[in-house]
Amino acid sequence: MVCWQDLEESFRMKLSLTKVVNGCRLGKIKNLGKTGDHTMDIPGCLLYTKTGSAPHLTHHTLHNIHGVPAMAQLTLSSLAEHHEVLREYKEGVGKFIGMPESLLYCSLHDPVSPCPAGYVTNKSVSVWSVAGRVEMTVSKFMAIQQALQPDWFQCLSDGEVSCKEATSIKRVRKSVDRSLLFLDNCLRLQEESEVLQKSVIIGVIEGGDVMEERLRSARETAKRPVGGFLLDGFQGNPTTLETRLRLLSSVTAELPEDKPRLISGVSRPDEVLECIERGVDLFESFFPYQVTERGCALTFSFDYQPNPEETLLQQNGTQEEIKCMDQIKKMETTGCNQEITSFEINLKEKKYQEDFNPLVRGCSCYCCKNHTRAYIHHLLVTNELLAGVLLMMHNFEHYFGFFHYIREALKSDKLTQLKELIHRQAS
Amino acid sequence: MPRCCNSPHFIQEKIMAKRVSDCSSKVLGMGFVPSSILILRFTVLRGPELIQKANGLHGFMNWPHNLLTDSGGFQMVSLVSLSEVTEEGVRFRSPYDGNETLLSPEKSVQIQNALGSDIIMQLDDVVSSTVTGPRVEEAMYRSIRWLDRCIAAHQRPDKQYLFAIIQGGLDADLRATCLEEMTKRDVPGFAIGGLSGGESKSQFWRMVALSTSRLPKDKPRYLMGVGYATDLVVCVALGCDMFDCVFPTRTARFGSALVPTGNLQLRKKVFEKDFGPIDPECTCPTCQKHSRAFLHALLHSDNTAALHHLTVHNIAYQLQLMSAVRTSIVEKRFPDFVRDFMGTMYGDPTLCPTWATDALASVGITLG
Numbered sequence: 001m002v003c004w005q006d007l008e009e010s011f012r013m014k015l016s017l018t019k020v021v022n023g024c025r026l027g028k029i030k031n032l033g034k035t036g037d038h039t040m041d042i043p044g045c046l047l048y049t050k051t052g053s054a055p056h057l058t059h060h061t062l063h064n065i066h067g068v069p070a071m072a073q074l075t076l077s078s079l080a081e082h083h084e085v086l087r088e089y090k091e092g093v094g095k096f097i098g099m100p101e102s103l104l105y106c107s108l109h110d111p112v113s114p115c116p117a118g119y120v121t122n123k124s125v126s127v128w129s130v131a132g133r134v135e136m137t138v139s140k141f142m143a144i145q146q147a148l149q150p151d152w153f154q155c156l157s158d159g160e161v162s163c164k165e166a167t168s169i170k171r172v173r174k175s176v177d178r179s180l181l182f183l184d185n186c187l188r189l190q191e192e193s194e195v196l197q198k199s200v201i202i203g204v205i206e207g208g209d210v211m212e213e214r215l216r217s218a219r220e221t222a223k224r225p226v227g228g229f230l231l232d233g234f235q236g237n238p239t240t241l242e243t244r245l246r247l248l249s250s251v252t253a254e255l256p257e258d259k260p261r262l263i264s265g266v267s268r269p270d271e272v273l274e275c276i277e278r279g280v281d282l283f284e285s286f287f288p289y290q291v292t293e294r295g296c297a298l299t300f301s302f303d304y305q306p307n308p309e310e311t312l313l314q315q316n317g318t319q320e321e322i323k324c325m326d327q328i329k330k331m332e333t334t335g336c337n338q339e340i341t342s343f344e345i346n347l348k349e350k351k352y353q354e355d356f357n358p359l360v361r362g363c364s365c366y367c368c369k370n371h372t373r374a375y376i377h378h379l380l381v382t383n384e385l386l387a388g389v390l391l392m393m394h395n396f397e398h399y400f401g402f403f404h405y406i407r408e409a410l411k412s413d414k415l416t417q418l419k420e421l422i423h424r425q426a427s
Numbered sequence: 428m429p430r431c432c433n434s435p436h437f438i439q440e441k442i443m444a445k446r447v448s449d450c451s452s453k454v455l456g457m458g459f460v461p462s463s464i465l466i467l468r469f470t471v472l473r474g475p476e477l478i479q480k481a482n483g484l485h486g487f488m489n490w491p492h493n494l495l496t497d498s499g500g501f502q503m504v505s506l507v508s509l510s511e512v513t514e515e516g517v518r519f520r521s522p523y524d525g526n527e528t529l530l531s532p533e534k535s536v537q538i539q540n541a542l543g544s545d546i547i548m549q550l551d552d553v554v555s556s557t558v559t560g561p562r563v564e565e566a567m568y569r570s571i572r573w574l575d576r577c578i579a580a581h582q583r584p585d586k587q588y589l590f591a592i593i594q595g596g597l598d599a600d601l602r603a604t605c606l607e608e609m610t611k612r613d614v615p616g617f618a619i620g621g622l623s624g625g626e627s628k629s630q631f632w633r634m635v636a637l638s639t640s641r642l643p644k645d646k647p648r649y650l651m652g653v654g655y656a657t658d659l660v661v662c663v664a665l666g667c668d669m670f671d672c673v674f675p676t677r678t679a680r681f682g683s684a685l686v687p688t689g690n691l692q693l694r695k696k697v698f699e700k701d702f703g704p705i706d707p708e709c710t711c712p713t714c715q716k717h718s719r720a721f722l723h724a725l726l727h728s729d730n731t732a733a734l735h736h737l738t739v740h741n742i743a744y745q746l747q748l749m750s751a752v753r754t755s756i757v758e759k760r761f762p763d764f765v766r767d768f769m770g771t772m773y774g775d776p777t778l779c780p781t782w783a784t785d786a787l788a789s790v791g792i793t794l795g
Contacts (some may be wrong), residue, residue: 026592051728052721058735060712085700088489090719098716130728354477370489381769385680 012036013200013227015258019410023249023277024412029260032070033103035150040070041270042260042281043410045403046105047072047396048289052079052097054396056388059098064366065393067400071103073284074111077127080134084143094151094292105147105202106153107130111265111286119159122178126167138185146195149261152229154264156182157204162233172208176217179206183397185225200227202262205251209235209240213248218254226258231280235265245274254280268299269343269402270426273419276406283403288395297359297373297378297391298398300343300425302405304417326332342425347391352377365397366390475541479537483543486615495671498535503555507733512552515571532576536589541584548618550579550590552734556624563596569596571608590649592636597630606641616647619667628782632661636789639666644735656685656748660768661783663752664761664790675745679737682726685744687726687771693737698723711743762792769794 017027025042032038044361047054048071054062054072062068079086079093084091110113110154119133121125126135136144141156156401158178162168183203190196203226221229231251234244239272252261260281267287268273275283291298340346345359358368359376367376367390379387409418481487486493500517510519516531532550539547550568550573566626574591581589591609595602609617619638622631635650642648647668653659654672662670675685682694684705689699691705701719713722724732755764765787769779776794784794 026543050730051725053725053730053732056731056735058712058732058739059716060739061735078728085720085724089702096718096721098721199658354480356481372481373485375487375489376475378487385734389735 009232015042015260017257020373021410021413021415023279024330024410024415025257025276025279026407027279038070038103040103040282041404041407043276043283043406044071044281045069045283045400046262047102047286048111048285049097050078050110052093052099053394055292056385056392061389061393065397065400066364067397067404069400070283071105071151071282071401072099074104074106074148075107075127075217076144076154077115077134078114078296079106079128079133079148080144083147083219086147087143091149093208094149102151103236104148105154106148106150106261107215107264108157108159109264110156111235111267111284112290117160120175120178121159122181125156125158125182132371134310138182141190142186142196144194145199149195150199152200152202152227152299152404153200155179155186155204155226157230157232158182158206159204159232159264160206161206162235167208169210169213171212172206172213175206175208176213176220179204179217180220183221183226187224187226189370202226202228202230204230204232206232207247207251207257209243209247211247211250214251215254222255222369226259228262229255231263233265234263234275235405240409241271241274241315245278248275248278248280255279268341269302271423272402273406273415273422285396285399288399289392291341292388292391292395293338294342294346295348296346297341298343298395299345299360300398300402302402302418303413303423304405304409347373347376347382347387349377359394360398363394363398366392367394439487445657464681469763475538477543478543485543486779493546494544495543495546496542496548498539498548498550500535500550501529514572516550526635530575533580536580536764537556538576540587542581544587546588546590546616548590549583549592551594551620553750554594554596556597556622556626558596565599567594567596567601567605571605574609574612579616588615589615589619590614590647592618592651593633593642597626597634599633599637602634602637603641606638609642610643615643616649617637618651619648624651626732626754628780629785632665632782632786632789633692634667635667636786642666650668654745656687656745657769657772657780657783659748660752660765661786664765664787664792666790675741676738679741680734682733682737684737687768693719693722694726695723696706705740706744709740709743709747711740712738713740713743765792766794779791 012031013029013091014031015027015029017025019026027042029042032040049055049072052074057065074093074097081142086096089096093106094102094104095191108125113128115128117124119135124135124137125141126133128134138156145153158175161172161175183201186201190199190201203221203224205217205221207217218229231248234248237333248258248263255261261279263275263280263283264282264284266275267284267290269287272283344350346350347359352373355373355377358371359373360368367416371390374386376390379390405418406415409415474525478484478487484496485491489495510517512518514594516529516534518527518529519525523614530550536547549570549678552573554563554566554570570592577589581587589613591612593602593605593609595605617638619635622634648666649669650662650667652672653662653667653670654674659670665788678685678690682695684691686706687708693705698719701723703718704714705719705722706714717736722733722736725736752761752764766776769776769783773779779794787794
């Protein structure tokens, strides 16, 4: 019989809420990590990585970004194929990737690359890497986590049912059942391993768009000694937004207050705010990466209390961008298969050829302090790798800055202003 | 005022665009960066006005150190099909919009003046080193005439150093003639061109040695297109001061790391579980932080960070090599340095390739 109480007590990490405003949770998670001395702010985001490295960025370059989150997201889809190497390495993935000082959360999939459906069975889940499919039973999954030694990891789960497409109730039920079974088995294996006990399992809430199943998943998962919760399958398109948000509220209402809530597949600024209002604490930061891949720079404003001159300039800027919206929308989608949003500018456009302004006036990032739109435009047009480096630096810093402002807005009860500001800029 | 740099020096190629970020380059202590011919091609096709508006190339790139621009001739001829060389200049068709442009010596210098680079190159009539016959002679004489036209057109001799480029292919007589003529012109420096094309190494070193023996001792000698470590060391021995090559960064982008014993193809399976750094003696950020195994894994992903790690290391390797060369010269032990270098690279100094042994012997350095 699994002694859950022991596991519960072994959690040193502690989530303390400073305040809750309109459903938004502001607080800190303390005593994180193997040494128990890391802290994370919530609401917050995780650093998005590919194969254990921020996209385009060396360790050195990453350190030139302000506000890098304390916790990075690794994906099993990029690391599972290196299981043998990590096992032989013995010292854990953090040290292997050159980020021994960072907190690490290991998710199953990469939020940017969708994976083909039909590969979850009662006994296994598959992830898709560059090398191909890696099938994992519970024991293989836990063996991999034992080699990785992350601080947190998403439990093996059946995430094929999302809110995106209509699925039979039978299939939805199965996703919840399977995920709970996987969770119980993983917890059991964790009990038997000293190494694994140093990591925290994040329980996964499934249930598609079926309220009943979502609630069941939430309640049942909450009974288990997990360190936090991942709200899975809530990504989708704008038409289903209201449904998804309603489901989200109901789900988080079932979850204990003192454990963090992560959400997968949601990273756009407007959606982030909606989810925070519904009790979500932590987000993935893949949106700035997607923006980078299409040669764009985040320019949306989140300073809800700028000085009057800045407001005027920004308003004029925003109007300019809105005028170009139709034009932008007509443009071809890029490698990330996403349309350009109204939160960004497309540096490939000819009008930036002689624009010697920084990407965003007043931005303190390395790119804005040292380079111009014209230069970035040139790098993009000539297909130079440096474009990706500079854009990634800016986009990450801008995005992390946004989260900082969310926390500040919550602190000073100005979330409504921030929300209005973001909403004005959302398409 | 012109900036200065130590010699002999490796000029990092094409860094304008393939550059590491400024913070990384500060760590490496880079002294000199040649501008990408890409930017020159770009401005030839669009005019240098954009760069002028940006306060020259230094302003556009935000690069406070030295810059060297090539004339555009080589790339025009080698990279653009439908180009034609006449006495006027190089006439070519733009791959972007199909328009015809003429790159004349005057135009090339005009553009480089606008770019504001510290060292600028004459437009030369470049012929591949594997070409023989009257074309080589024609190109050599034309290059002299074009040098004169470049000198005449140069608007900023106090701020930008115009280098001549010695041609003449692999023909000793032609090259000697070119040297004799070009050294009559008062230019601040000389490049040795028309080599590093596809010729045998045996012919290559003899042309380099001939060139350096006839060039003034008090002006820099810039050997173009040489970047393999062995070649660099040998050509320093032969009297060259400056080098440039796409090799270290290009090979980095293919997953190859430069080491004193040659190179490591890090994508290969043999490095999968190799938990040491690329080079334990190397002080670059990549070697300080990362293992071969991690780089191997990263190279098999689609994260470009892998390429940047290797680029930083390979540039550091080149710079560290040249720094070691300079130190050994200052400390009057360059021949020992060469022997050590060859020993490390080839296992034993006597296993060094014949051409290198011959070249070194010609300046009194014996190996083993």
